[in-house]
Amino acid sequence: xxxxxxxxxxxxxxxxxxxxxxxxxxxxxxxxxxxxxxxxxxxxxxxxxxxxxxxxxxxxxxxxxxxxxxxxxxxxxxxxxxxxxxxxxxxxxxxxxxxxxxxxxxxxxxxxxxxxxxxxxxxxxxxxxxxxxxxxxxxxxxxxxxxxxxxxxxxxxxxxxxxxxxxxxxxxxxxxxxxxxxxxxxxxxxxxxxxxxxxxxxxxxxxxxxxxxxxxxxxxxxxxxxxxxxxxxxxxxxxxxxxxxxxxxxxxxxxxxxxxxxxxxxxxxxxxxxxxxxxxxxxxxxxxxxxxxxxxxxxxxxxxxxxxxxxxxxxxxxxxxxxxxxxxxxxxxxxxxxxxxxxxxxxxxxxxxxxxxxxxxxxxxxxxxxxxxxxxxxxxxxxxxxxxxxxxxxxxxxxxxxxxxxxxxxxxxxxxxxxxxxxxxxxxxxxxxx
Numbered sequence: 001x002x003x004x005x006x007x008x009x010x011x012x013x014x015x016x017x018x019x020x021x022x023x024x025x026x027x028x029x030x031x032x033x034x035x036x037x038x039x040x041x042x043x044x045x046x047x048x049x050x051x052x053x054x055x056x057x058x059x060x061x062x063x064x065x066x067x068x069x070x071x072x073x074x075x076x077x078x079x080x081x082x083x084x085x086x087x088x089x090x091x092x093x094x095x096x097x098x099x100x101x102x103x104x105x106x107x108x109x110x111x112x113x114x115x116x117x118x119x120x121x122x123x124x125x126x127x128x129x130x131x132x133x134x135x136x137x138x139x140x141x142x143x144x145x146x147x148x149x150x151x152x153x154x155x156x157x158x159x160x161x162x163x164x165x166x167x168x169x170x171x172x173x174x175x176x177x178x179x180x181x182x183x184x185x186x187x188x189x190x191x192x193x194x195x196x197x198x199x200x201x202x203x204x205x206x207x208x209x210x211x212x213x214x215x216x217x218x219x220x221x222x223x224x225x226x227x228x229x230x231x232x233x234x235x236x237x238x239x240x241x242x243x244x245x246x247x248x249x250x251x252x253x254x255x256x257x258x259x260x261x262x263x264x265x266x267x268x269x270x271x272x273x274x275x276x277x278x279x280x281x282x283x284x285x286x287x288x289x290x291x292x293x294x295x296x297x298x299x300x301x302x303x304x305x306x307x308x309x310x311x312x313x314x315x316x317x318x319x320x321x322x323x324x325x326x327x328x329x330x331x332x333x334x335x336x337x338x339x340x341x342x343x344x345x346x347x348x349x350x351x352x353x354x355x356x357x358x359x360x361x362x363x364x365x366x367x368x369x370x371x372x373x374x375x376x377x378x379x380x381x382x383x384x385x386x387x388x389x390x391x392x393x394x395x396x397x398x399x400x401x402x403x404x405x406x407x408x409x410x411x412x413x414x415x416x417x418x419x420x421x422x423x424x425x426x427x428x429x430x431x432x433x434x
Contacts, residue, residue, distance in 0.1 A: 026239055027264050027423050033061035033209050035235035036250065036263050039182035040287035040390045041346045044097050046153055047176045048221065053098040056215035056230060058184055063089035065111065065128045066210055067135075069187040071194050072100075072152070074170035075179040076303055077294045077345040080155040081148075084190045086111045086139055089127030101152050101178050104144030114139050134189035156180050160299050167296035171344060181287055181346045184230075186211060195254040196293050201261045207235035217394070217415070226394050226415030235262040241425050246381040248388065248424045253291050257380050265424035266388040269431055270367040272418035275395060276352040277361040283350045284418075285392040286342045288369060290331070291376035294345075305375040307343025309333045311385070311429060312368040317360035325357075329385065331373045342369070348394075366432050367391060367418070386427035391418035 045051025086109040113131035123129035151163040158172025191204040216227035250263035274282035311329040369389040422428040
């Protein structure tokens with residue numbers, strides 16, 4: 001009965017995920033063509049070719065050819081690698097992060113100036129193919145050397161990297177899983193700059209709302225896969241919420257909160273269902289904004305903002321019984337904090353784990369991930385306690401038929417974005433308990 005109940009839940013969630021928005025609306029983070037895409041979490045097993053990996057796509061919704069700039073970040077928001085992808089009109093490029101992190105193979109694309117034979121990035125009958133002269137010598141990209149592959153693997157597993165001056169970029173969780181997140185921006189040249197560079201948003205980035213994409217987490221060893229749409233972040237140079245200095249924008253920490261990135265912020269509150277115990281398991285994939293531009297750091301000494309706290313987490317069962325673990329709305333968390341479920345900029349946390357214990361088998365969680373970060377000072381200026389985030393839900397169920405052995409891996413799985421009742425531009429504080 002429990003397996004059937006979970007299966008019905010997964011089917012319902014999948015159907016709800018098929019609904020499409022009626023149209024684009026700034027500050028709602030809907031799945032419409034955007035100027036920035038966010039893959040909020042990835043993981044790749046480095047020592048197991050049959051283990052977890054993450055795939056995502058970059059799609060061009062317009063007939064106009066565009067350049068997309070991809071940045072790979074660690075789980076503590078240190079940028080460790082960036083590259084460019086050329087897209088003809090209506091083009092699509094699918095990227096398996098295993099190809100990059102293990103084999104050193106990047107997407108093979110090139111504009112017409114570097115691909116005169118139209119073999120790497122062919123143009124369709126309705127598509128534009130133009131020359132980006134700045135990409136000469138950069139596209140198509142060569143295979144990464146072994147030393148750089150080692151840098152990526154070390155940086156994304158919390159080890160020291162010689163390329164970073166023997167400093168660290170992420171947490172060492174001891175499982176040889178590379179973790180982090182990815183951003184993709186529309187740009188006007190094959191730039192080698194990244195969001196933390198001072199001229200990136202004034203020289204390179206455009207406000208073309210033309211990108212869309214999706215992603216998948218695949219684990220062949222567990223017979224498991226789930227996916228969703230990338231986070232689509234629209235840009236506007238005219239809306240006051242994304243153009244007036246002092247407003248909370250997606251890349252606010254990298255532009256001194258001057259809104260020159262023009263990107264809408266994400267939400268700060270989230271609601272998500274869960275099922276755990278027996279044949280059921282739920283995990284939350286949580287991306288957060290420390291509001292600090294993080295550089296590589298001395299190994300063993302984590303960033304000053306770590307671990308991130310939150311204003312409130314309330315867990316409800318299906319009879320609306322609340323369970324409210326103690327939380328602290330400051331970062332870093334004080335030593336007496338007993339619950340620190342989402343301390344990094346991106347992580348995967350299971351319901352019922354030591355990080356997020358739950359007294360209930362079925363129910364839902366209300367997340368208020370706002371936090372005042374000491375290292376960020378009074379930023380963002382409009383509300384220093386506001387903290388944008390993103391929550392993706394993975395639900396799995398193993399169902400055994402009559403006479404069959406219970407499965408040890410997820411026979412059924414579904415992934416979907418948590419519900420978002422607010423926006424960081426007007427963050428909701430102390431909800432739902434007050």
